[in-house]
Amino acid sequence: MRRSVQLRRVITGMLAATTAVALTACGSSGPGTSKPGEPSKVSVWALQDAAVNPIATSSIDAYNKANNTKIELVTYVNDAYKQKLQVAMGSPAAPDVFFNWGGGNLAEFVKANQVAPLDDALAKNPELKAKFLPSVLDVGKVDGKQYGLPMLGVLPVVLFINKDVFAAAGVQPPKTYADLLNLVDVFKGKGITPIALAGSQGWTELMWLEYLLDRIGGADKFANIAAGKAGAWQDPAVVKALGEIQNLVKRGAFGTNFASVNYDNQGASKLFATGKAAMHLMGTWDFSVQKEANPDFIKNGKLGFSAFPAYEGGAGDPKSVVGNPSNYYSVNAASKSKDASVDFLVKSLASEQYVNGLIDAGQVPAIKGVETTLKSKPNADFTGFTYDLVANAPSFTQSWDQALSPSVSTELLTNLQKLFLGQITPDAFVANMAKAK
Numbered sequence: 001m002r003r004s005v006q007l008r009r010v011i012t013g014m015l016a017a018t019t020a021v022a023l024t025a026c027g028s029s030g031p032g033t034s035k036p037g038e039p040s041k042v043s044v045w046a047l048q049d050a051a052v053n054p055i056a057t058s059s060i061d062a063y064n065k066a067n068n069t070k071i072e073l074v075t076y077v078n079d080a081y082k083q084k085l086q087v088a089m090g091s092p093a094a095p096d097v098f099f100n101w102g103g104g105n106l107a108e109f110v111k112a113n114q115v116a117p118l119d120d121a122l123a124k125n126p127e128l129k130a131k132f133l134p135s136v137l138d139v140g141k142v143d144g145k146q147y148g149l150p151m152l153g154v155l156p157v158v159l160f161i162n163k164d165v166f167a168a169a170g171v172q173p174p175k176t177y178a179d180l181l182n183l184v185d186v187f188k189g190k191g192i193t194p195i196a197l198a199g200s201q202g203w204t205e206l207m208w209l210e211y212l213l214d215r216i217g218g219a220d221k222f223a224n225i226a227a228g229k230a231g232a233w234q235d236p237a238v239v240k241a242l243g244e245i246q247n248l249v250k251r252g253a254f255g256t257n258f259a260s261v262n263y264d265n266q267g268a269s270k271l272f273a274t275g276k277a278a279m280h281l282m283g284t285w286d287f288s289v290q291k292e293a294n295p296d297f298i299k300n301g302k303l304g305f306s307a308f309p310a311y312e313g314g315a316g317d318p319k320s321v322v323g324n325p326s327n328y329y330s331v332n333a334a335s336k337s338k339d340a341s342v343d344f345l346v347k348s349l350a351s352e353q354y355v356n357g358l359i360d361a362g363q364v365p366a367i368k369g370v371e372t373t374l375k376s377k378p379n380a381d382f383t384g385f386t387y388d389l390v391a392n393a394p395s396f397t398q399s400w401d402q403a404l405s406p407s408v409s410t411e412l413l414t415n416l417q418k419l420f421l422g423q424i425t426p427d428a429f430v431a432n433m434a435k436a437k
Contacts, residue, residue, distance in 0.1 A: 039070045040340040044329075045085065045095035048075040052152065055357035059348045069340050089114045089332070096335040097345065102139040102148050102328045103403035104226070109330070110142040116331040118146045121342045131350040135396035136366035139325040148328030149349050153363030154390045155324035157207050160280040161304030162272055165192060169278075173306040177215070177244075180309050184253045187278045193255035195248075196277035198263035202413030203401055205420050207281050208248070210322040210400055212241035215311035219320055219395040226403050233433040237315070242419060242426035249420055259421060266293045273297040281308070283323050284386050287379070288362070298379075305385055321389055322397040326366050366390070411436040 046056060053075060060071045074095070076084055081099070088094045089109060100106045109115045122129040129137070132150055140148030161173050169190060174180040187194040198204040213221050217237025224232035232238075248254065255277075261267040266289060272280040273294040280286065291298045310318035329349065331341045348354055350367055358365045359373055364386045374383045390396060401409040415432050418424045424432070 039064075039068045040337040042069055042071040042097065042335075042337045042341050042344060043095045044071060044073050044097040044344075045081070046073065046075050046099040047081055048077055051361040051363075052358075055354060055361060058357065059351065059354045060344075062351075062353060063344055063348055067340075067343070069337075069344070071340075071344055090334070094332050094334065096332050096337050096341045097329050098332065099151070100148060100328050100330055101402050102325065103398040104405055105402060106140070106148050106328065106330060107142045108405075110147055114333050115142075115147045116333045116335070116338055116342070118149065118331070118342065118345070121346055122146060125346050128346055128350055131367050131369075133366045133368060133391055135321075135390060135393045136325040139396065139398050140328045140330075148330045149345050150326035150366040151329045151349055152327040153358055154326055154366050154386065154396075155283050155285055156321040156386065156389055156393075156396070157211065157281060157283050157308070157323040158386075158389065159306045159308055160272065160282060160286065161306055162275055162278050163302050163304045165275050165278040166304070173304065174309040176309050177311045181251070183278070184248070184251050188252045192275070193271065193277040194253050194279060196261070196268040196272040196280040197254040197258040198261045198268035199254065199258035199417070199420060200260060200262045201264075202417045203399075204263055204268070204282070205245075205416050206400055206413065207283075207322070208245055209241055209416060210397060211281070211308045212244050212311070213238060213316075214320055214322055214395075214397060215308065215316040215318065216241050216244075216314045218314075218316040219397050222397055222400065222403075225400075231434075233430045238430055239426045242429055245419060246422065246426070249422065259417075269293060273303075284364075284382075287382055303382075305382065307389060317394050319392050320395045320397070321393045322399065324399055324402070325390075325396045364390075408433075408436045 044056070044060070046053070053073070056073055060073055063069065064071055085095075085098060089098075090112065094114075100109070106115070133154070136150050136154060137146070140146055140150065159173070165187070166172070169186055171183060171186055174183055184194040210222070217235065217240075221232070221235055221237050224235070225238075261271070263269070268277075268280060268282075269286060269289050270293070271277040273290055287298070287303070290303060297303055307318070307321075329345055331338060331345070335341050355365050355367050355370060356373065359370065359377055362379075364370075364374065364383050368391070371384065371387060374380055374387055377383065397403075401413060404412065412433060415424065415429050419426070419429050
């Protein structure tokens with residue numbers, strides 16, 4: 001797994017480079033099993049994460065003390081986890097509660113009838129549902145039913161701004177797409193790459209297609225693609241968004257060497273932080289990347305941030321966002337401790353202890369009403385901006401390469417890189433994707 005994907009999907013991206021390790025070993029009799037009179041046993045599977053695992057462990061300890069249960073956390077490194085979960089689900093060795101990425105990842109298990117719906121639990125606990133940001137909670141749904149609850153912070157994609165470069169040029173962040181095009185011309189004329197892009201990796205380019213389609217056609221255009229509706233890829237809004245991408249490339253928005261720039265070695269982030277590029281469209285995790293790799297850039301207040309601009313005449317809501325809504329906990333449909341598993345999620349994920357733990361770890365929880373707490377913590381301007389962006393979003397479209405199946409995602413990223421390089425046309429792109437399975 002590339003470090004870039006770890007950063008997007010694991011939030012902190014700091015996974016231990018070891019084999020699967022259980023923080024508390026599961027019983028050999030399998031998940032969710034217990035003898036008469038004994039506490040209900042619940043196994044929770046998640047990723048190794050130095051920042052988040054202590055929060056999970058603390059919430060589990062608190063729940064175990066207050067209830068007649070024995071919840072055990074088992075953690076795995078990213079790739080090992082995905083393989084282990086695929087093999088285990090449907091077998092006696094499957095976990096009772098499991099970490100997932102929502103969207104297409106969760107849908108695979110739902111289609112196999114391996115996930116318990118949580119709608120009844122939310123109906124019985126309306127105050128819990130009311131706590132979550134709706135746009136994030138929705139990504140835990142499959143076919144209209146709730147199968148996952150958010151358990152980590154939000155990671156929208158935003159337009160980062162180098163304040164020094166903008167000040168020197170006497171310009172402001174773009175509010176409209178026309179503003180963005182004008183800025184491309186301004187910075188190109190000054191010998192500065194307008195927008196940093198790690199074009200050697202297709203997922204960085206995907207963010208441009210995600211936002212342009214959202215602004216031009218609206219969030220339902222990708223929803224149709226994700227649902228596999230006939231003709232969804234050939235929608236005129238998709239073709240228009242792809243055309244805008246090629247126009248940006250021809251206009252010089254990304255410079256001439258973007259195809260050789262890498263994200264994993266902070267290539268694009270460095271270009272941006274050092275003033276060689278004026279803007280950078282990237283997930284909010286790049287704030288942590290900059291803080292680690294270019295601390296003075298953050299310390300001196302030179303990093304600015306803005307929502308993706310509105311598209312004049314577009315059908316999309318300019319308040320909508322794309323990116324990684326959250327990660328989710330779901331309950332195994334075959335769990336023998338299903339009631340205890342659901343009760344743990346209901347009582348823990350929005351608890352004050354758990355939410356404050358996420359905030360102290362530098363995350364922005366998908367929970368309403370945390371603005372005051374965020375203001376009292378480090379980097380309050382950025383975390384407050386992130387929270388407001390998501391809280392006010394009518395929709396939060398999940399990163400396409402997470403929402404679609406692995407095979408379709410691979411085809412998507414391959415064709416997108418060809419499109420950026422001018423090797424295929426928008427029409428050829430949609431024709432190729434319409435055949436992808």
